[in-house]
Amino acid sequence: MSACLEPEPTLRRMRRDDIEGVMQVERGAYSFPWTAGIFRDCMRVGYGCWVLECDRHLVGHSVISIAAGEAHLLNLTIDADHQRQGLGRFLLRGMVAKARDEGVETLFLEARPSNLAALALYRSEGFARVGTRPRYYPGEDEREDAWVFSIRP
Numbered sequence: 001m002s003a004c005l006e007p008e009p010t011l012r013r014m015r016r017d018d019i020e021g022v023m024q025v026e027r028g029a030y031s032f033p034w035t036a037g038i039f040r041d042c043m044r045v046g047y048g049c050w051v052l053e054c055d056r057h058l059v060g061h062s063v064i065s066i067a068a069g070e071a072h073l074l075n076l077t078i079d080a081d082h083q084r085q086g087l088g089r090f091l092l093r094g095m096v097a098k099a100r101d102e103g104v105e106t107l108f109l110e111a112r113p114s115n116l117a118a119l120a121l122y123r124s125e126g127f128a129r130v131g132t133r134p135r136y137y138p139g140e141d142e143r144e145d146a147w148v149f150s151i152r153p
Contacts (some may be wrong), residue, residue: 016043076091108149109148112147
């Protein structure tokens, strides 16, 4: 585990030259990571693509889609070596604030029921479970459901 030396991490817009670092974080965090093409497409269509830096190193990223008074948090990932230091909470709060600033009435996200750390984070930040998407996530042997959460920013 590597702690941040700076007093506070920095949240900034993702750039095309961040994709390699984003992919390192993504591959280290998930068995079924997004592809570089997915991130490029999200940037191309205007989704809110953000990176989290700690001591000038990319340690996390997030993608949020905002339209028609709703937002969908599509990705929120922290580097495996920087987890459990409050960075996920910092990034999540940043995305909720971005949604609030855009006048969003409801912010949605999905989480694997097996991702206990994510579930605890979302619940502790006021997200409520509002549904299930059956067989949403890929898995080793079979697909896993997604639990859908929402909050009013």
